[in-house]
Amino acid sequence: MSSRKLKIGITCYPTVGGSGVIATELGQMLAERGHEIHFITSSVPFRLNKMYHNIYFHQVEVNQYAVFQYPPYDIALASKIAEVAKREKLDVLHVHYAIPHAVCAILGKQMANTNLKIVTTLHGTDITVLGYDPSLTDAIRFGIEHSDAVTAVSEALVKQTYDLIQPQKDIFTVYNFVDERVYHKVDASHLKEEYGIAANEKVIIHVSNFRAVKRVSDVVKAFAKIRERIPSKLLLVGDGPEISVVSRLVKQLKLTDDVLFLGKQNKVEELYSMSDLMLLLSEKESFGLVALEAMACGVPCIGTEIGGIPEVINDSYNGYICQLGDIETIASKAIHLLTNEDLYTSFSLHAEKTVRERFHSSHIVKQYEHIYDQLVDGV
Numbered sequence: 001m002s003s004r005k006l007k008i009g010i011t012c013y014p015t016v017g018g019s020g021v022i023a024t025e026l027g028q029m030l031a032e033r034g035h036e037i038h039f040i041t042s043s044v045p046f047r048l049n050k051m052y053h054n055i056y057f058h059q060v061e062v063n064q065y066a067v068f069q070y071p072p073y074d075i076a077l078a079s080k081i082a083e084v085a086k087r088e089k090l091d092v093l094h095v096h097y098a099i100p101h102a103v104c105a106i107l108g109k110q111m112a113n114t115n116l117k118i119v120t121t122l123h124g125t126d127i128t129v130l131g132y133d134p135s136l137t138d139a140i141r142f143g144i145e146h147s148d149a150v151t152a153v154s155e156a157l158v159k160q161t162y163d164l165i166q167p168q169k170d171i172f173t174v175y176n177f178v179d180e181r182v183y184h185k186v187d188a189s190h191l192k193e194e195y196g197i198a199a200n201e202k203v204i205i206h207v208s209n210f211r212a213v214k215r216v217s218d219v220v221k222a223f224a225k226i227r228e229r230i231p232s233k234l235l236l237v238g239d240g241p242e243i244s245v246v247s248r249l250v251k252q253l254k255l256t257d258d259v260l261f262l263g264k265q266n267k268v269e270e271l272y273s274m275s276d277l278m279l280l281l282s283e284k285e286s287f288g289l290v291a292l293e294a295m296a297c298g299v300p301c302i303g304t305e306i307g308g309i310p311e312v313i314n315d316s317y318n319g320y321i322c323q324l325g326d327i328e329t330i331a332s333k334a335i336h337l338l339t340n341e342d343l344y345t346s347f348s349l350h351a352e353k354t355v356r357e358r359f360h361s362s363h364i365v366k367q368y369e370h371i372y373d374q375l376v377d378g379v
């Protein structure tokens with residue numbers, strides 16, 4: 001346990017999404033390690049579902065005034081950061097996303113006139129999407145360069161940030177993690193039965209926010225080919241803009257009985273535990289937290305050679321890496337794995353081992369603590 005107890009503010013998007021999940025889990029684990037945590041967000045983070053005496057929540061409220069065409073969220077957040085930083089004497093503010101959170105943190109620090117240290121974690125969407133919009137590049141670079149420390153969730157994202165934004169700043173990779181107390185294999189055989197899935201059927205799972213970049217249609221197309229050879233069901237977990245396109249494709253391919261649309265779910269660890277394989281076939285993905293969650297439950301993954309995915313899924317060890325859109329290869333690798341028991345068992349064990357050895361929460365949380373300590377000590 002770190003000897004120094006810090007007062008740490010955390011700002012993130014509190015709604016469903018990997019960055020919000022990581023920010024919240026990190027806050028909880030830091031609290032368990034004795035730090036005082038102050039979430040400064042627009043609503044209570046959705047994963048913050050346990051009571052901690054040393055976690056506080058400060059709501060950012062955005063008032064609607066007729067004179068403003070858009071509600072001034074960024075100014076409201078900066079003001080709240082200033083208020084909390086001053087009153088609570090925060091040592092560190094850890095923000096997730098350069099835009100708008102790092103920029104708001106810098107403004108809030110100036111308003112408060114304190115020695116607050118700002119740590120920014122890049123999660124990908126701000127860089128991969130906004131980095132291509134030249135009107136925002138300067139703002140992202142400003143947020144990065146004026147943070148005291150910057151981390152990114154994969155080596156690929158570090159590289160992409162330098163390529164697209166060219167900041168004059170060191171960016172360190174700190175990988176994502178899962179709470180191993182939650183994500184591990186549990187007995188979910190009853191659930192399989194309740195979903196009406198026969199014992200001999202394999203279960204393939206995909207979890208995402210159904211944005212176009214997640215290429216959920218490729219998941220369905222690959223599943224259609226797997227289904228021709230192996231009795232199986234596809235679980236689609238999550239919701240988002242592409243859902244109607246995907247459900248149309250499922251009908252066209254006559255897979256209605258074999259694809260289960262489960263919508264947004266909370267206890268995903270039980271769904272992973274009843275699954276045999278995860279497909280993550282995105283065209284943009286800085287890390288792929290859902291792959292790590294599945295692997296922690298012993299589920300091998302097939303992912304695309306995109307962004308940080310190959311840093312999580314190691315080809316032919318705990319899963320397979322395929323080219324984006326190469327449905328034939330994705331399906332044939334899935335069939336090979338699902339029909340070869342020894343190979344499957346070794347991939348499944350390797351998946352759990354990878355999470356334990358490379359992405360263990362205690363190891364990752366210590367890396368963040370080390371960054372905070374160095375900043376506060378002025379090293």
Ligand code: GMT
Nearest residue numbers: 017018019123124284285286287288289
């Ligand atoms: O993938 C999304 O659309 C959500 C986004 C978010 O902000 O939560 O996910 C990003 O951050 C996650 C946590 O670090 C990563 O696991 C995802 O790979 C990353 N998404 C993209 O890069 C597209």
